[in-house]
Amino acid sequence: MSRVRIPPQLRSEVGGAREVPAHGGTVRELLDDLMDRFPSLRPQLVEDDDIAPFVNVYLEGEDVRTLDGLDTSVDHGSTVILLPAMAGGL
Amino acid sequence: MPNYRELLQQIKSEIDEVDVTQARDLLASGGRPLVVDVRELDEWTEGRIPGAIHIPRGSLESRIEQAVPDRAQPILLYCAAGNRSAFAAKSLEELGYESVSSLAGGYTDWKRSGLPTELPRTLDAAKRQRYSRHVLIPEVGEEGQLKLLDSRVLLLGAGGLGSPSALYLAAAGVGRIGIVDDDRVDASNLQRQVLHSTGRLGEWKAESAKRTIEELNPDVEVVPYIERLTSENVERILADGWDVIVDGADNFPTRYLINDAAVWHDIPLVHGSIYRFEGQATVFKPGDGPCYRCLFPQPPPPELAPSCAEGGVLGVLPGIVGSLQASEALKLCLGIGEPLVGRLLLFDALETEFSEVTLRRDPSCPVCGDSPTITEYVDYVEFCSGRPAHA
Ligand SMILES: [Zn+2]
Numbered sequence: 001m002s003r004v005r006i007p008p009q010l011r012s013e014v015g016g017a018r019e020v021p022a023h024g025g026t027v028r029e030l031l032d033d034l035m036d037r038f039p040s041l042r043p044q045l046v047e048d049d050d051i052a053p054f055v056n057v058y059l060e061g062e063d064v065r066t067l068d069g070l071d072t073s074v075d076h077g078s079t080v081i082l083l084p085a086m087a088g089g090l
Numbered sequence: 091m092p093n094y095r096e097l098l099q100q101i102k103s104e105i106d107e108v109d110v111t112q113a114r115d116l117l118a119s120g121g122r123p124l125v126v127d128v129r130e131l132d133e134w135t136e137g138r139i140p141g142a143i144h145i146p147r148g149s150l151e152s153r154i155e156q157a158v159p160d161r162a163q164p165i166l167l168y169c170a171a172g173n174r175s176a177f178a179a180k181s182l183e184e185l186g187y188e189s190v191s192s193l194a195g196g197y198t199d200w201k202r203s204g205l206p207t208e209l210p211r212t213l214d215a216a217k218r219q220r221y222s223r224h225v226l227i228p229e230v231g232e233e234g235q236l237k238l239l240d241s242r243v244l245l246l247g248a249g250g251l252g253s254p255s256a257l258y259l260a261a262a263g264v265g266r267i268g269i270v271d272d273d274r275v276d277a278s279n280l281q282r283q284v285l286h287s288t289g290r291l292g293e294w295k296a297e298s299a300k301r302t303i304e305e306l307n308p309d310v311e312v313v314p315y316i317e318r319l320t321s322e323n324v325e326r327i328l329a330d331g332w333d334v335i336v337d338g339a340d341n342f343p344t345r346y347l348i349n350d351a352a353v354w355h356d357i358p359l360v361h362g363s364i365y366r367f368e369g370q371a372t373v374f375k376p377g378d379g380p381c382y383r384c385l386f387p388q389p390p391p392p393e394l395a396p397s398c399a400e401g402g403v404l405g406v407l408p409g410i411v412g413s414l415q416a417s418e419a420l421k422l423c424l425g426i427g428e429p430l431v432g433r434l435l436l437f438d439a440l441e442t443e444f445s446e447v448t449l450r451r452d453p454s455c456p457v458c459g460d461s462p463t464i465t466e467y468v469d470y471v472e473f474c475s476g477r478p479a480h481a
Contacts, residue, residue, distance in 0.1 A: 054395075061446060087339070
């Protein structure tokens with residue numbers, strides 16, 4: 001099991017939780033597990049069977065795009081951060 | 091017990107002395123020593139050897155380690171005639187400095203030989219007092235404060251993030267602050283936009299900011315731009331010359347536009363954004379780390395990207411994130427420390443937690459990548475309005 005940090009923009013999709021547990025040996029499995037339970041997350045995270053270009057997924061602080069993308073293997077107990085682009089400044 | 095003259099002779103026999111010709115050659119050589127002027131402030135202000143730093147003899151031992159942490163760094167000391175610097179050289183050797191020499195004949199001989207000198211710029215008495223807490227910090231000092239007074243920082247937005255940045259940059263004595271904002275002060279701004287006040291409702295934010303800043307620090311020149319940054323005006327605004335840009339915009343088109351402009355003009359961009367209880371900050375430094383497009387190649391579809399106007403924001407949050415941006419901007423102006431390049435700092439006010447993720451430059455980035463495909467301004471509103479059709 002890993003811990004997935006949910007950004008404030010997406011918390012309403014997961015019942016307000018700041019962090020939710022998810023299972024999977026790869027980023028793909030982990031996101032699938034998450035999106036199976038919270039289907040409204042899917043359009044916010046995935047596009048054309050890849051991570052959407054307006055969101056970043058960090059595994060232990062590293063962008064998984066710079067690793068093996070969705071196929072990046074995830075160790076038990078990892079921390080994953082979902083980070084959509086955020087424009088607010090005012 | 092030796093008298094002064096005997097002691098001086100003894101010290102001079104124990105240290106390495108160079109005459110002006112040797113000193114000139116040393117300074118032209120590859121292993122150029124750091125030149126330290128150990129005279130008093132009034133002597134230093136009348137002229138110095140170019141590139142010298144100033145540490146008066148009386149503070150030398152206490153300040154040298156901050157100024158020169160590396161004991162192997164060669165040091166050339168001088169005073170007016172070569173006596174104070176001889177004692178100073180002895181003292182530095184005792185502190186473990188390995189390569190110290192003293193200029194025989196001192197500044198007097200140097201100047202008499204027709205070698206170049208320069209007048210150091212100094213803070214006047216009023217500025218010395220106003221910025222005394224900066225001057226006391228070895229990493230800033232008088233030189234650093236003069237640098238800040240010469241610095242020019244452009245702020246996008248005089249709102250939540252722009253307010254604390256503007257106030258702290260102005261208080262710090264950043265000489266010129268540009269403010270781009272096309273909005274007027276609204277009652278709903280005052281919960282967090284501390285540049286403005288109840289009496290300013292309805293005023294242009296850029297004008298209100300100018301008044302606040304000028305009251306805080308008359309050393310600062312404020313250049314208000316009462317307009318929204320667009321592809322049409324960005325070149326004109328950047329032509330006014332800015333060393334650092336602080337992005338406190340509230341929308342994606344402006345963020346992509348200023349990113350592209352900053353890359354093309356090679357200006358570091360201090361990024362910040364906020365939403366509810368959480369904020370982010372990073373520095374995009376062209377040629378040294380990623381740009382905003384490396385981080386987010388595309389903006390989210392508008393329906394997936396709530397703004398603070400829609401989602402709200404804790405009033406103090408921009409105070410924290412905007413202050414971080416000001417801190418990064420000051421470091422960039424001064425050329426000190428480790429800027430937030432290649433690192434995205436995440437702050438969660440509700441948990442009081444800072445975390446950091448690594449950002450890398452994307453070699454295929456359309457703007458800062460190895461073969462850029464976007465080389466001129468595009469229609470940023472259109473770019474951010476919806477998703478281009480998929481192939
Ligand atoms: Zn880039």
